[in-house]
Amino acid sequence: MMLKNKTIVITGAAGGIGYSASKRFAKEGAFVVGLDVNEELCKKVEKELIDGGYKAKFIQxxxxxxxxxxKAFDExxxxxxxxxxxxxxxxxFLDGRDGKLGDIKSDIWHKILSINLNGMYYCTKRALPLLKTNGGAIVNTASSAGVxxxxxxxxxxATKGATVTLTRSLAVDYGKYNIRTNCIAPAAILTDMVKASNLNNPAFNNDKFLEMVTPLRRWGTPxxxxxIACWLCSDDASYINGAIIRADGGITINGDVNR
Ligand SMILES: NC(=O)c1ccc[n+]([C@@H]2O[C@H](COP(=O)([O-])OP(=O)(O)OC[C@H]3O[C@@H](n4cnc5c(N)ncnc54)[C@H](O)[C@@H]3O)[C@@H](O)[C@H]2O)c1
Structure with missing residues (x-):
């Protein structure tokens, strides 16, 4: 029980990686407070966890x-x-709408920044006073795109690069409160996001695709x-602060993607 008696807020908790984290954190003894934009999924995942005997509260x-x-943090x-x-x-990840800087429509640029960057700011700002009480852990999510x-x-x-650097800011500013801030930079994790972002990639359904890009020769799983998030939130990671963990099967250190 790595997270016994810990209360942990997870954003995007009802789908993809967040859903897996919700289940894992609950199994490790945490009270999982999930925030997600998808109301139907919030209800479904909260019920699944509570029916499984775990402690959970999901807020749309x-x-x-x-x-x-x-409003969510007031609750x-x-x-x-x-x-x-x-x-x-x-x-x-708004595939087909995000793109080269010169081609992105202004409303799309602002939408992506408002979710990926401002959203992290709003949640972290409200969580910090609650984390300061006993110390705690912040885990941010970048991407191969951030490194x-x-x-x-x-x-x-742009948002994922900012996530990497903001992680370092938080780590140096709040370490004295025993708040550790770290960041996971995933790539090629088989979720709806990856499927949606590869719709126009003819190589996506080709078995050779991952052989070409991933030293581990497989997709990552949620x-x-x-x-990793569970470990970073646990006391086992008590001296890890400001780390950027590339969780990508080695994709971003592969010098020759053709071999
Ligand atoms: N899947 C990958 O290969 C991959 C690669 C790099 C980085 N990441 C990062 O990992 C994280 C999770 O990605 P995923 O693949 O699980 O994505 P996903 O799209 O499968 O799931 C994202 C979840 O976030 C929720 N969400 C979306 N917008 C929201 C909002 N405005 N407010 C609250 N909740 C919202 C969705 O409802 C969904 O439940 C993201 O930060 C993503 O950038 C993923």
Whole structure:
């Protein structure tokens, strides 16, 4: 039980990697407070966890809305006096609408920044006073796009680069409160996001595709990422602060993708 008696907020908690994390964190003993924009999924996942005997509360919340985040955290504060963790996981990748900087429509640029970057700001700002009570962990979510150049998604890439650098800011500013801030930079994790972002990629359904790009020769799973987030939120990671963990099967260090 790596997270016994810990209360942890997860954003984007009802789908993809966040859903896996919700299940893993609950199994490890945490009270999981899930925020997700998808109301139907919130109800479904909350029920699944509670029916499984776990402690969970899911709140429908669009993290790009300051008012919605404040309302969600008001509700959280009515349930608990402190937090042990915040897993900033929610983001969007708007395939076909994001692109080269010169081609992105202004409303799309602002939409991506408002979810991926402002959303993290609103949630972290409200969580910090609750994390300060006993110390705790913040886990941010970047991407291979935050640590290397990925073509044709300039807005997403800008938010993920900012996530990496904001992680370092938080780590140095809040370490003295025993708040550890770390970041996971995933790539090629088989979720709806990856499927949606590869719709126009003819190589996607080709078995050779991953052989070409991934030293491990396989897709990552949401469970692979949930396990890292779980460890970062646990006391086993008590001296890890400001780390950027590339969880990508080695994609971003592969010098020759043809071999
Ligand atoms: N899947 C990958 O290969 C991959 C690669 C790099 C980075 N990431 C990052 O991992 C994280 C999770 O990605 P995923 O693949 O699970 O994505 P996903 O699209 O499968 O799931 C995202 C979840 O976030 C929720 N969400 C979306 N917008 C929201 C909003 N405005 N407010 C609250 N919730 C919202 C969705 O409803 C969904 O449940 C993201 O930060 C993503 O950028 C994923």
């Amino acid at each position: 919340c669009d993290i790009s809305s300051k008012e919605a985040v404040n 959280i504060e009515s349930l608990v006096k402190s937090l042990d963790g915040l897993y900033n996981n929610a983001s969007v 290397t150049g990925i073509p044709e998604c300039a807005a997403y890439t 469970e692979d990422i949930a396990a």
